[in-house]
Amino acid sequence: MAGCTSVSAGLPPAPQSASTQDYSYIVGSGDSLNITVWRNPELNMTVTVRPDGKISTPLINDLVVQGKTPAQITTDIQKGLAKYVIDPNVSVVVTSFIGPYSQQIRVIGEAARPQFLPYKQQMTLLDVMIAVGGLTDFAAGNDATILRTSESQHAQYAVRLKDLIKRGDISANVEMKPGDVLIIPQSFF
Template sequence: MSCGRLVAVMMMVLMLASSAGKTVFAAPKGKDEEKNYTLGYGDVIDVLVWKEPDFTVENIVVRLDGKITLPLVNDIRAQGQTPRQLKAHLEIVLRKYIESPVVTVLLKEARSRRFYILGEIAQTGEYALTKELTVLQAFALAGGFTEWARKKEIFVLRRGEGKDTVIPVNYLDIISGKDLKGNLVIQADDTIVVP
């Protein structure tokens, strides 16, 4: 079996497997990913304060203003901080009420990092970006192409530093092995357009 044919068969298996279930929001899997993960609005976290059930709050959603609310402490900025940074900040703030607070911040659902797929794809819409994901994996996640998809004319619209960049993606060249570099890694807020 040729390399291109093997890749095509693997893609079909991935597409069938991904279309069987729904997208699930989950925390990043790797320790390095979670350590460097920056909280954003929509993320769900638990704030656990050791031996202090009155200060422990589970399933807190980071609000649109980037803040969370805790008992007595009120509003605390969470957006833009890693779970470790938020833990350190909460331990300082809680010293007003607890002698030596020990705080754990757990990322339960990473919802702030998303990408979008539009056009001739089986399941268009918004998807959680919970791990490093390539465009081929994104196509599989979205259930594959419709019969009218122009697979040579796909592009990724990427916003960065106030301007949009259009990155062409030729699906047929990627799966044939001609352009493996074209299987780029998706970034938060990317929009994949399949004409």
């Protein structure tokens, strides 16, 4: 079987935990925001972030929200409304999550349903595999890799999906991070 080496051979295993304790959700296009202006119900609304990363409200046009946290958006809306409303008290809640690519987990290759998933805090590899419906019959699960970018550093880690899913080896479960790409190669035989 010459030439049938593992794709992930030589890669370090993925760390069991990924530091996300200071994680703040970043809003992206397609997200839905519920905006409440206390004592001003006529200004309350639910808006979808446009592809250009902006929203419009009755008194504020074309406010850039993509790439910001809900707290930052709240501050921006309060500043914009201060011209029209005395001491505006604003609340912004993300009600539908899509987020920018940096906040998604992308699964490609031999997953039953390859797709992108919005990141959820403390999301694990098992959570991702459940969401994508597991592996196809042709997947080389133990040759899968995670591509991870953090602070301009790129890393690639070996993961053991077959051990996790087919054998129930919970030691193969690892924490995912926003922006991770899970690549599941096809088995050659």
